[in-house]
Amino acid sequence: MKLLVVAPALGPLGSGAAGGVELTLVNLVAGLLQRGHAITVLAAEGSQLPGDCAAAALWTCSGSPQATAQHQGREAPIAMPADGLLHRFWGRVLAEGPAAGFEAVLNLGYDWLPLWLTPTAPLPLFHLVSMGSVNAAMDGAIAELARWDQRRLAFHTASQAADFALPQPPVLVGNGFDLSAYVFCAEPEPLLGWV
Structure with missing residues (x-):
């Protein structure tokens, strides 16, 4: 398949601005490439992809x-900067995506605009x-899209998906960590971490 993967509109890939979603994107793209898919990544200027x-x-x-x-209030309205990456990303997806021959677009950002565009996108x-x-606005957008076609949504865990009003059981997609990038430590320090 020829796929377009859209990064979060939070800053360049490689900067860490998108947190764990950057790791998800890199592992996802690497895995899709290994399976023979043709992948294009849409990201902020200055982005770098690893080897x-x-x-x-x-x-x-x-x-x-x-x-x-996550840094906005629960009832915060949806807002986009006038010169924002978000609408530039999605303007490019809609304007150039069909002519580029993409069979599908995978959005990794947690944003209202791409959810809202989904039912009418070309x-x-x-x-x-x-x-x-x-x-609350994102909850509404996710629920509305799920009512239209829940197959367009996937989540990382069942407990995360349970936060949303979904009419059907969710599709779950794990992060697929490349375990070769990590070293097992049989005697860890007395620290606790979680994802």
Whole structure:
């Protein structure tokens, strides 16, 4: 398949601005490339893909980063900067995606705009929802899209998906960590961490 993967509109890939979603994107792209898919990544200007993603094409856009959903209030309205990456990303997807021959678009950002565009887009849009409920407007957009066609949504865990009003059981997609990038420690320090 020829796929377009849209990064979060939070800053350049490689900067860490998108947190764990950057790791998800890199592992996803590397895995899809290994399976013979043709992948293009759409990300902020200044983005870099690691070596195991070198076969992917990279489209970039300039603009201001989107505010992160988890740092907004629960009742905060949807807002986009006038020169924002988010609407530039999705303007490019809609304008150039069909002519580029993409069979589908995978959105990794947690943003209202791509969810809202999905039913009327000229090519299939799919969304990997990376967070639980943090904003009422996003909850509404996810529920509305799920009522239209829940196959367009996937989640990382059942407990995360349970935050949303879904009419059917969710599609779950794990992060698929490359375990060769980590070293097992049989005697760890007395620290606790979680994802």
